[in-house]
Amino acid sequence: MRAPTDTIIAPLFPSGATWLNGPAQSPISRGRPMLLEFFDYALPNSMRTLPYMVAWHERYGEAGLRVVSVHSPGGALPAHEAPVAAAVERLGISHPVMLDHDLALWNEYENEGWPVRYLFDGHGRLFEYHYGEGGYAETEQAIQELLGIAREPLGPLRPQDAPDALLAAPSEMREGAYSGPYRAGGVWAILDGVGTVRVNGREVSIPGPGAYELVRHENDTAATLDLVAGAGVLCIATCFAPGLAQPTA
DSSP states (O other), X not given: OBOSOSOOBOOOOOTTOEEESSSOOOSOSTTOOEEEEEEOTTOHHHHHXXXXXXXXXXXXXXXXXXXXXXXXXXXXXOOOHHHHHHHHHHTTOOSOEEEOTTOHHHHHHTOOSSOEEEEEOTTSBEEEEEESSOOHHHHHHHXXXXXXXXXXXXXXXXXXXXXXXXXXXXXXXXXXXXXXEEEEEEEEEEEEESEEEEETTEEEEEOSXXXXXXXXXXXXXXXXXXXEEOTXXXXXXXXXXXXXXXXXX
């Protein structure tokens, strides 16, 4: 969504904040636009938007775009520096990440959920923003407009991300390691610890805390889940992602 005015200025990053992947950043840097996203490595919806941030950093970094992620914890997992840093490395994030453990910057922006992204021009003025998943084509178009370039945009990284995709409501999140019937386009789990989980008889390695996609369906699918957390792994919640609605007869 485009900003209603060009006078909304990016707040300063908190002094003394811990940064990963480089030194502390500034909202303004030599007139370069900045794409900022608040995320939580323990929330599936954040994990589904993150690949776009990584891709835009790779596609537009040399053209002048600065990509910054802010890890603001939602409470599902402890937000200590070590597990967040390990997750950042595991997820292939090479752009700067600020650790907002006390939600200081989160509150400055008055955010109400995860994820949320803001695109600022080279003078630190808000240009475009988006709450939640989706809106990827609009954000990339805004990036290209600020950079003064035109190229084929990144296609949807999953069918559910297409602008015209019709999604079906999935089953509700369940606490702990859920086993039983569900309807969704995929299954995620919020996991703590190191070890393995068994998903419908298949062993899945869990290298550390985070949100993990365990099952993916092409469309909205009715299925049965058998999820068992192994030694050293705690399943905090089982989450279900929306899938493409099946065509009606």
